[in-house]
Amino acid sequence: MGAKIKIFDTTLRDGTQGEGISLSVEDKLKIAQKLDELGVSYIEGGWPGSNNKDIEFFIRVKELGLKQAKVTAFGSTRRKDTLPENDANLNRILEVGVQAAAIFGKSWDFQVHTAIQTTLEENLAMIYDSVRYLKSRGLEIIYDAEHFFDGYKSNPEYALATIKKAEEAGADWIALCDTNGGTLPHEISEIVAAVRRAVKCPIGIHAHNDCEVGVANSIAAVMAGATQVQGTINGYGERCGNANLVSIIPNLQLKLKYDVISDEQLANLTNVARYVSEIANMHMPMNQPYVGTAAFAHKGGIHVSAILRNSSTYEHITPELVGNKQRVLVSELAGQSNLVFKAQELGLDFNTNNQQTKQLIAQIKEMEHQGYQFEGADATLELLIRGAYGHLEEVFTLESFKIMVAKSEDQPVVSEAIVKVKVHGETVYNAAEGNGPVNALDNALRKCLMQYYPGLQNMHLTDYKVRVLDEKDTTAAKVRVLIESSDFQSTWSTVGVSENVIEASWQALVDSMRYALLSQTRAARQLKEQQREQVGLINH
Template sequence: MFTKSVEVLDTTLRDGAQTANISFTLNDKIRIALLLDELGINYIEGGWPGSNPKDEEFFKEIKKYSLIKAKVAAFGSTRRKEFPAKEDPSLNAIVKSDVEVAVLFGKSWTLHVTDVLKIGLKENLDLVYDSISYLKSHGLKVIFDAEHFYQGYKEDKDYALSVLKTAEDAGADVLVLADTNGGSLPHEVYTITADVVKNVKTKVGLHMHNDSGCAVANTLMGVLAGARHVQGTINGIGERTGNADLIQIIPNLALKMGFEVLRGKESLKRLKEVSRIVYEIAGLHPNPYQPYVGDFAFTHKAGVHADAVMKVSRAYEHIDPSLVGNTRRFVISEVSGSSNLITYLENVGIRVDKKDPKLRSALAKIKELENRGYSFDLAPASAILIALKELGLYQPLIKVDYWKVINERELAIAVVKVNGQLEVAEGVGPVHAVDIAMRKALQKVYPEIGKVKLTDYRVILPGEIKNTESVVRVTIEFTDNEKTWRTEGVSTSVIEASVMALIEGLDYYLQLNNKKLKVPEVNN
């Protein structure tokens, strides 16, 4: 096992902010920076002072906060060819930002030197040396990002290495190898990084982009080759297809490769929380399939998988989900076995014998309904209601005698007769109107219904089901401020499907809160 540590630089606020359709406000940047500091990130790249007023303001504002561990870094480029270092606007903007750390990028690919900067190869080395020396003379720690290093190395190894050695001679504290266009593959990264580590004395770092889908793998291979500084963003946001995802890199380094990262195990437990908050601030939906922290990362659907995991968790789980702040979930579907359904029932306090034929009957009913357009992995509460009915545990608490909705222009009126009670309500839409009318009728007998709120409403068109008419699937999420649940309705009518999901959601709440619910005892 390795005992050495790897330091982490987060560039969510700079490279991540360059993601298409993402725009952080100043308050967003401060909030994310404080979150990263709490997580234990070593360096937070706050932005590029001199490129825009918001980044300049960030460096002023973050000074008002006492960070626990992280050092805030300012980003910039080597000096322009027409300016000496002491007069270069970009370098002086970094100095004026009053940070302890500068991240400076320079060209290491001859193509960029001759065809983009349009200068000589020796002149580019002078830009690198002068810029780093100037920042070091102001007492800054300098992390040098060798832009397009892997591409440059493959075309002109000697020149790419000369750029690094020039940065080293100028006093750079870290030499970062950047796969800027994301085109390198893991075996190339390992070979090239290992050669760099042998040829320089300074700490080597990595900055990977995900254009070939290898950013995380490339980072890990670079560390195996000897790099001890990694850069990336939370959730892998960034230019084009994104940067290396620190949410994946960090647990791989700590749990799989034995490196000391961040603040140890306690930091790892916050990864899911940090991932979710950054998604929220960025205005993005969390990726449920994201490794380690996604809602489905430890979700088991196939019956064989669920049964095995219940017996031995590592049979289908590469780590304990709690190590990264996640949880294990089981879903019910047409490919599920009885183990999935048993787990759901146990979660609501109902224990059932796995050999009970009624359980098999419930599972058969669930699979039949999935064949007709339901998706119980999205709405497990509806599946639990089916199981309660098949197991003989269900109590008829809601009897819908009649419902009708008048929906014209901006007018939505619902008329319902529930448990013999006739009620009329007006809402902002047909579902809202039915919800109000149902509650008015039910609260006369079940006042606790007043605690239940609708928190999400989704309509999905799964298409034609078994040569029948096209159907609509409606999923509604509810909460009573203590727990949440989702139910589902399927029909050729979106309003009817909505009413079905609504009724089941209220029914589920009443069933589980029904004191008359007789839970069977199971012999171990």
């Protein structure tokens, strides 16, 4: 195992500057707990000098009892022509009682003259005084050299002078920031190597992704001698985002053999990435490396035939190392091997010569002809296969539903759904409103089922897509509805097709809930089996 690399997570500070991301204090606390479990070394919680929400976070995070991560406050160097002890921003960091602070200062002479409008000498004094002041109060100090790479390319002597001044003041780390995200990997390597020759202080890298090389730049910096990596979960951040820790961590650990987090923590990576995306209310790209639902998905029949023999033929790592899993997509490109794989994955005896299998293949082909698409709806496909083999319990059946949509001149549109289903032989009837007909159906169906299946309270819809299949039929065209759902542990997708968008939505919605109940039943069964095994070991 190579050198130890410290992960500095700034999702709760820099990540929240991304467009569309807003986290409450409760959200930030939940994410902080997950980050600590993942094994990051530092959690940058926010800027206490800028808003009361961050102050509340720093007060309440102490109650979590984090086991590994140091909670870190962010701030700037003192204001020009001000003593550090009189600087409100620096004193606010001390007041919130953190163990570490990340202080940023200017490394680029252009920024010194233009942004803070002071002299180069005063900027050096601002850096020294601020670091020294906080260090003297017992804090671990990470000095963030803002715009360092642009500054170095413009005036290397002055850029180096700024970080030497931070080192002289007692900084524990110097993080080199590619603030504008415009530096390329070969430049990062050369400049980090030059910094390593110039200072003795440990080096960190803080990369942005404006040239789509944030991850590559972070890795290049580590290979050149940096031992701290700053970034965010899923690459959230201003403009094009920050360096994505979800890709950086496995690249460093699995590919380059650095010591980053434990193997058990690495196996939790996918769960953390998806959890943070849910809390941030941001849709996670299917093709996100390592943790995306498509990261280890296979569609072509030849590919699937090969991975049935050896998964290394089309996979660069074992998905379970990062908590993900292999998926085989069934589509018009798929051969019999795709269905064989899916059935084996479900523990079913799939014989391509028996009548059940032939009927299932014929059914799938006919449904695809009608407009169904299973490559993006694994949950519907699993229900279909299990049903064909008699391995699916009918947990509820629809008797009827009605939807009413009302609009008055001065009021918004109101949707109400009335659903009648049969559960365990009993007829259950409920009504609910929603912000649209599908949401109203979802709410009404939940009300019917919750008394029998309380676990559904943890499941929610995360995405809803409608596609018109034949535009020439205009308003009478068939539509395909894809629904994505999650329970914070896993994500699944279902599909429905009909000339009526409500009917197609109902099909996908029902499949989503049936799959959720199937997964919960399976998890409960596995838990019972584990408990029986534990009892057996104790008795033995």
